[in-house]
Amino acid sequence: MSRIPVGLVGVTGYTGMELARLLAAHPSLELVRATSRTDAGKRLAEIYPFVQGTRLESIVLTEPDPADLAKACELAFLAVPHGAAMDTAAELLAAGLRVVDLSADFRLHSPEVYAQWYGLEHRHPGLIPTAVYGLPERYAEAIAKARLIANPGCYPTSIILGLWPALAKALVNPEDIVCDSKSGTSGAGRKAGVATLFCEIHDSFRAYSLASHRHTPEIEQELGAVAGREMTVSFNPHILPIDRGILSTIYAKLAPGVGLDAVRLAYEEHYRPHPWVRVLPKGKLPETRFVRGTMFCDIGLVVDPRTDRLIVCSAIDNLCRGASGQALACANLMLGLPVDEGLASAPFMP
Amino acid sequence: MSRIPVGLVGVTGYTGMELARLLAAHPSLELVRATSRTDAGKRLAEIYPFVQGTRLESIVLTEPDPADLAKACELAFLAVPHGAAMDTAAELLAAGLRVVDLSADFRLHSPEVYAQWYGLEHRHPGLIPTAVYGLPERYAEAIAKARLIANPGCYPTSIILGLWPALAKALVNPEDIVCDSKSGTSGAGRKAGVATLFCEIHDSFRAYSLASHRHTPEIEQELGAVAGREMTVSFNPHILPIDRGILSTIYAKLAPGVGLDAVRLAYEEHYRPHPWVRVLPKGKLPETRFVRGTMFCDIGLVVDPRTDRLIVCSAIDNLCRGASGQALACANLMLGLPVDEGLASAPFMP
Amino acid sequence: MSRIPVGLVGVTGYTGMELARLLAAHPSLELVRATSRTDAGKRLAEIYPFVQGTRLESIVLTEPDPADLAKACELAFLAVPHGAAMDTAAELLAAGLRVVDLSADFRLHSPEVYAQWYGLEHRHPGLIPTAVYGLPERYAEAIAKARLIANPGCYPTSIILGLWPALAKALVNPEDIVCDSKSGTSGAGRKAGVATLFCEIHDSFRAYSLASHRHTPEIEQELGAVAGREMTVSFNPHILPIDRGILSTIYAKLAPGVGLDAVRLAYEEHYRPHPWVRVLPKGKLPETRFVRGTMFCDIGLVVDPRTDRLIVCSAIDNLCRGASGQALACANLMLGLPVDEGLASAPFMP
Amino acid sequence: MSRIPVGLVGVTGYTGMELARLLAAHPSLELVRATSRTDAGKRLAEIYPFVQGTRLESIVLTEPDPADLAKACELAFLAVPHGAAMDTAAELLAAGLRVVDLSADFRLHSPEVYAQWYGLEHRHPGLIPTAVYGLPERYAEAIAKARLIANPGCYPTSIILGLWPALAKALVNPEDIVCDSKSGTSGAGRKAGVATLFCEIHDSFRAYSLASHRHTPEIEQELGAVAGREMTVSFNPHILPIDRGILSTIYAKLAPGVGLDAVRLAYEEHYRPHPWVRVLPKGKLPETRFVRGTMFCDIGLVVDPRTDRLIVCSAIDNLCRGASGQALACANLMLGLPVDEGLASAPFMP
Secondary structure, X not given: OOOEEEEEEOOOOHHHHHHHHHHOOOOOEEEEEEEOOOOOOOEHHHHOHHHOOOOOOOOEOEOOOHHHHHHHOOEEEEOOOOOOHHHHHHHHHHOOOEEEEOOOOOOOOOHHHHHHHHOOOOOOHHHHHHEEEOOHHXXXXXXXXXXXXEOOOHHHHHHHHHHHHHHHOOOEOOOOOEEEEEEEHHHHOOOOOHHHEHHHHOOOOEEOOOOOOOHHHHHHHXXXXXXXXXXXXXXXXXXXXXXXXXXEEEEEEEOOOOOHHHHHHHHHHHHOOOOOEEEOOOXXXXXXXXXXXXXXXXXXEEEEOOOOEEEEEXXXXXXXXXXXXXXXXXXXHHXXXXXXXXXXXXXXXX | OOOEEEEEEOOOOHXXXXXXXXXXXXXXXXXXXXXXXXXXXXXXXXXXXXXXXXXXOOOEXXXXXXXXXXXXXXXXXXXXXXXXXXXXXXXXXXXXXXXXXXXXXXXXXXHHHHHHHHOOOOOOHHHHHHEEEOOHHHHHHHHHHXXXXXXXXXXXXXHHHHHHHHHHOOOEOOOOOXXXXXXXXXXXXXXXXXXXXXXXXXXXXXXXXXXXXXHHHHHHHHHHHHHOOOOOOEEEEEEEOOOOXXXXXXXXXXXXXXXXXXXXXXXXHHHOOOOOEEEXXXXXXXXXXXXXXXXXXXXXXXXXXXXXXXXXXXXXXXXXXXXXXXXXXXXHHHOOOOOOOOOOXXXXXX | OXXXXXXXXXXXXXXXXXXXXXXXXXXXXXXXXXXXXXXXXXXHHXXXXXXXXXXXXXXXXXXXXXXXXXXXXXXXXXXXXXXXXXXXXXXXXXXXXXXXXXXXXXXXOOHHHHHHHHOOXXXXXXXXXXXXXXXXXXXXXXXXXXXXXXXXXXXXXXXXXXXHHHHHOOOEOOOOOEEEEEEEHHHHOOOOOHHHEHHHHOOOOEEOOOOOOOHHHHHHHHHHHHHOOOOOOEEEEEEEOOOOOEEEEEEEEEOOOOXXXXXXXXXXXXXOOOOOEEEOOOOOOOEHHHHOOOOOEEEEEEEEOOOOEEEEEEEEOOOHHHHHHHHHHHHHHHXXXXXXXXXXXXXXXX | OOOEEEEEEOOOOHHHHHHHHHHOOOOOEEEEXXXXXXXXXXXXXXXXXHHOOOOXXXXXXXXXXXXXXXXXXXXXXXXXXXXXXXXXHHHHHHOOOEEEEOOOOOOOOOHHHHHHHHXXXXXXXXXXXXXXXXXXXXXXXXXXXXXXXXXXXXXXXXXXXXXXXXXXXXXXXXXXXXXXEEEEHHHXXXXXXXXXXXXXXXXXXXXXXXXXXXXXXXXXXXXXXXXXXXXXXXXXXXXXXXXXXXXXXXXXXXXXXXXXXXXXHHHHHHHOOOOOEEEOOOOOOOEHHHHOOOOOEEEEEEEXXXXXEEEEEEEEOOOHHHHHHHHHHHHHHHOOOOOOOOOOOOOOOO
16 A cells, blocks of 8 residues: 655654654655755654664655655645744645644734734735644544644643633633643753753743743634634643643633533533543543643543632643644545544553 | 750651751751651661761651650651641640641631541640741741741642732732642652652643642631631642642732732832742742752742733742741741741752 | 454553553454453543543453453463462463463573572472563564463563674673663552652662662573573663663673674674664664664664773663563464564654 | 852853852852853842842852952862863962862873873863862862862762772772763753753663763772772763762672672771761662762662672762862862861752
């Protein structure tokens, strides 16, 4: 059986590594191009010693050349920083490729909001309306027909899936939501820097970008679409001394008369057709290790009658579900494959 | 110079270890008794190999005997579980000792509230009014005169210090407060159990006891005293894969017209006489490592104009400021010593 | 396509978890029985929350019943402690099952040596000669025909693969070998105990069982078979604050005239037919993360001309290659499947 | 009481941090100058947030100016990289300061050996004979009189203390020694770089610089002085996912007729006058956490009769005993203070 050829633009970094890991075992896709400006000409195994002995070991890195990519591949993953991704996406689309962009460049519908939060004018606003937000549970049909996917951010994935049923069914007050999110350090990327050195992160914990993180407008846009109204949320990230995993603890005021049973029923019904979202049994709370390396989003539900609050705990793997795995799920849909092909592995314990 | 003799009842466990570490270097106190039912007769260095070569190495563990303790010591630290501590405290007090109880048994003014949250009738309700809550910044004078100290819980310490100025000066709405706290694993104690094995905690993260943790009534009692009204807060703990440290992220709605400058001024003025509470410069957020091994409580202040919220980040070392160091500060005050004697060390970096 | 039914006796513990993870994605094997004396009657997902949503979620734990297992399965994995495993293995074999025993009970050819190192008389010495040591690179043919596999220990796997070519080709002096091995904490199992609590392991490092670990005779037996003579080695384990991974640093005196090129050539030729053993390029050393979750054994080779020593660094994943993955490779061979079926995944990075 | 003024040249980096921590609590020394080319003019608390509220908070960083340092201080610590340190040391000595150099520039007696291992001609060979190797247990008298201290390397400290009695009393064969050392990541310094990012170190383990690390000639020089003959050892470092701590496992062939009792007696007698070196009770092995933040060197002794080997496990804190604490002990001696002043703290547990 021949596999569908795909490419990966921007191969250094943890999301690139994770895509490589997933593609090395994918039954229907074959990574045939991997590009890197700095490392062109080297074998992938020189950059990633861990791919030796896998299907990827003989890939030679190339300069990113749209014509070559379009000729060799049916689809390309973009794992380059925001700001740079928009131009590359435009070139690849023009060359006829389908594109899954892991950056933030096409996630926000409004170029003004993009400019405001990213400090950058969007250079391809005309492409924005063609991009589909790549959350498979919400947009599977549109994803299947899209030529450009804006792959969701890691924090937004955990929060949107955590609040979707509650907002869609008006179980909570949409005006007073606090999201306290904690992410593994791989979310900070693979750039050299003192702040993410081992000795600065290990055995410590801190918040950052409180109330000002760039994922805020993305969260508000997608929650707004669910709730059918404008949303303003308080989103507050923290950095964990773990490799991967995000856990968001989400606080919302319950709508009058709503109790735990109604909440549980709504979540269970809502996610029954979506097996990647696991609504945990009553009394259970998620742990990041239980979703490690997978597409699962584990959701724990607590109702606090003392303060009339719904507390949602939502856990994902930031690199797999929050980035590369989700990108691959979108690619599967775009290429006519089952959404979970190559993504059905069990979590890695411990 | 001769030192004041003190005793430690219940010497196994991480708070016992931390008290041992602090007493090994204290200029004016001398640990002369350390008790353990299970290990009586052994040298402390057999239980704690790390005290070999320190002032504590020759201490021999004894059975907990009130008469002996009262004869040998001027003050005793109780590091035994709640439920057991109340009886021991009563015996030691009756024998004439001053007592610093690290458990929760005398923290709550109401025995009914104690019974409700701890599932246990209080057997010495008459002693409760004599106990002073051992937060030195708030109750230094009463601590100095007390014979029984209820040493504060670790989470409450971080939250009370984090909210005190805001509530005392009515900068925030007292009705809608969410505390999202994260603690190092030493807070779970030193009992054998699968849930706190290395491989269950390392490289993972989870919440627990959401909206139902026993520290909730203690937080509400002390915040209520500050605010001058009954308080109900949403308190939600999580467990971090680090040894020590608590970071609480606290969300409160701002009172009308209050901005960052007013908040900062209030906190800076309030804590100027209390050097252990460090209000960080504008734009800085605390990290648990910056308070490691110390009595510092680092406070970062963020105002979010989009959601009209004050976000307070408050970090302490759960074993030192949140338990044994704070107990030692109380003992210092009770024995007429400077509050910070033996507690002036700089944080341990990295 | 229908899958071959297999069973797992003793499902708690980290090796059981790892087998569950691997079997959840195996294309040709189906876990149809999982036994546990303490948890019989529960669904596997209650014990292992992470298997919800996988092929394993509906398995109900049963009491270990040889007749039932033999009727339902073609092969059983034993993940019970040494000492207990030998009886269960005997019963399952008698009931007609093929057995892969992950314990040490059938690894040593000599029941006397077993008694000496394990402090236990062997109760089924007659079965010992029928057991095949389950190292696929060495014994693939015998494994394929065996009814009882003694699955190798984790440390021995790393050391035997690390020294095999050097001893087989007499590149080193067999008399003076030191193995300094370091293992992740999952190797200590999932029993409640203070010594492996998070706070006792994290941010610390120690040796244990120096020169006296039970894996010593197993290492000596298999190295002796390779070298064609009796071997005595100094084997010295340490415990790492990581979940999984073993790195063995092995020191041997070079035979006269042997240099790095000869060593590299011998290792590369020897392992060319065995793609799971990756002899790293000159100058590269293994890292445990590069083999995480896989069957790879990464080998780095250093020659020190100042001390005439060959230093071999050998890294494996102790749970996958050092236990459950290797057991599955043996099962594959016994059931006529490709050795690497269900085991071809790329490492998990980071 | 007025304190003796000292300076610190090169204040960024983990050894600088550790010196700051120790000086913040030193009863007789006062840090009055801290220099940094890149951060001159800033308050130390801006660089090190953790010193706020300590004696060091008001120090303002200055350009390194020998005249100013000599006028303000009686002694300077050099915490700058090797290669640069030699020139600064020469200038400071010329200006009349006593100098404790934490770099390697004056550790090796032979400028040729220095050039060979460090790839650098020594520019001040005339100063080398005036430098004293700052291991207080060995050279206390010379240190007290010295104007230039070559502060020992971290690995050498653990190995020299681990082997000293064995070599001095000829208990082992000096020809066949293997040192397998494992260090926390703070030993790699605080430079931005991918290799020491959290996600590259955490949950992984690797060796580096096997048989070729620059500490080798320093180890051999000092062991040679102890043994009274030229020494060649095999020194092999590894990097641990912990902040601080070194554990060296040292393998040596026993001299004929030497057993555990003789070894233990020799070590206990040898180190009786040196309380920082703790020879652990029979059967006990060191753990890096038991020496955390201290000057202790814990030594565990194992004799393996099967292979006629002495195995010494030696643990230190690489930042305190292996760098800044040892430098401070030397400064104490040079300034006429007790060697352990400001260094008597108990380990930090957990």
